[in-house]
Amino acid sequence: MENLKLQINDLSVAYTPEKLAVKHVTTGILERTITAIMGPSGCGKSTLLRAINRMHELYPDIRVTGEILLDERNIFKMNPMEVRRMAGMVFQRPNPFPTMSIYDNVLAGYKLNGIRLSKAQKDEIVETSLTSVGLWSEVRDSLFRKGGFLSGGQQQRLCIARAIALKPEVLLMDEPTSALDPIATHRVEELMLELKKEFTIVIVTHNMAQAARISDYSLFMYLGELVESGRTQTLFTTPKDKRTEEYLSGQFG
């Protein structure tokens, strides 16, 4: 039996009073699966993803109603730092901290959270996290250099290492491969399949082929609404809603 990791209940998000960017979304996300959020530009994918770690609160006028339960706890009643520790985020453009070494980048979440670690603990976390993303052998001799010399794909894997270093429950990925070339994209996709053994992954993607390749479940959004969700294979082969079918067959997007 798969366990529910996230339960989203009647979630609505509005940046401005006159328009909901996310409209009454209710859905569950299972532990140790990859769930892809798909849909045309502006349909609310990133807004939904960001709400899961309360990043939307960076916009002061935003209004949120409904609830999100992470391991059955309402994230809106938790300390935001704890929510962000439990739900790590990886963005579209690799964004390692440019002034920090590779070593410090991996540990940045601990520093931000004010968690003190011994040198041995730090070494262990850096090595395990970089090994998990397949970067250890590539950077073990350059740990104290800044990451600027890394390729785009390596930088993105460094950002994933930074997110998993905090041992989150959920990994949120907002179009994590859209700035990468096909080879680097393939590596990140392989990595995601490896990481789902340990983490629950939610990915926003414009790339339907990518969603089909890597996700177990898919959500299709349109104009802020969750139109349809289900097993990726089922959604792709027998969509129930006409809008899903039209989107998947490339009629809009």
Ligand SMILES: Nc1ncnc2c1ncn2[C@@H]1O[C@H](COP(=O)(O)OP(=O)(O)OP(=O)(O)O)[C@@H](O)[C@H]1O
């Ligand atoms: N900071 C903001 N202020 C006001 N409106 C916003 C803001 N960010 C997003 N929106 C609006 O909210 C809606 C949903 O945007 P969102 O970025 O979540 O969609 P998306 O599906 O992720 O789009 P894309 O695929 O283009 O990234 C859009 O209508 C967008 O214009």
